[in-house]
Amino acid sequence: MERAAGATIKDLKDFAARSPQPAYRRAGYKGQLKQAGNNLVGLCPFHDERVPSFKIALQDSGKVTAGHFKCFGCRLSGRIIDFRLRQLNSSDLTAEIIKDLARDLGVDGYGHTKTQSSPTPASQEPHAPICQELVDKLHNHLLQKPDRLQKLLETKGLPETTVSLGQIGWDGERYTIPIPDGNGGYSDIR
Numbered sequence: 001m002e003r004a005a006g007a008t009i010k011d012l013k014d015f016a017a018r019s020p021q022p023a024y025r026r027a028g029y030k031g032q033l034k035q036a037g038n039n040l041v042g043l044c045p046f047h048d049e050r051v052p053s054f055k056i057a058l059q060d061s062g063k064v065t066a067g068h069f070k071c072f073g074c075r076l077s078g079r080i081i082d083f084r085l086r087q088l089n090s091s092d093l094t095a096e097i098i099k100d101l102a103r104d105l106g107v108d109g110y111g112h113t114k115t116q117s118s119p120t121p122a123s124q125e126p127h128a129p130i131c132q133e134l135v136d137k138l139h140n141h142l143l144q145k146p147d148r149l150q151k152l153l154e155t156k157g158l159p160e161t162t163v164s165l166g167q168i169g170w171d172g173e174r175y176t177i178p179i180p181d182g183n184g185g186y187s188d189i190r
């Protein structure tokens with residue numbers, strides 16, 4: 001059974017389909033991703049290239065499934081768990097790998113079956129270095145969703161300046177708040 005600490009491969013796949021960009025960022029994709037049609041496009045992390053041919057599908061279309069990746073250079077493709085396996089240079093899918101990826105993605109259900117105590121949910125968030133590009137993208141994403149922005153302003157009673165000064169974003173699933181590290185960068189995104 002492909003199940004570890006409450007998260008299944010399907011949970012990971014569903015998360016990647018709902019929030020492709022945050023999913024691949026959290027899974028460790030470090031390059032720039034630009035939207036082109038129904039895909040995010042960037043440099044392939046698995047082969048050396050100058051012209052981006054690595055694509056992540058944003059939507060289901062034809063034979064393509066949302067949240068799956070495909071490189072038109074080296075022909076690698078698959079689900080986000082396959083992306084992780086390729087990063088590990090492994091073809092041996094273990095419960096540990098699923099669990100690690102679930103933790104990196106912050107997928108719901110992780111840790112809730114075994115451990116009861118989680119006083120600070122934020123501590124489960126991955127602590128990858130936060131780059132300004134990611135903060136900008138999440139923030140721009142929110143600005144492109146007027147209904148989400150409006151809801152945030154209404155429910156939290158925040159002035160719009162706080163949203164822009166705090167670089168509050170939207171990852172397709174929830175609001176994101178970058179935590180400044182005091183050195184002009186960010187230590188975390190919550």
Ligand SMILES: [Zn+2]
Pocket residue numbers: 044045046047054071072073074075076
């Ligand atoms: Zn490639």
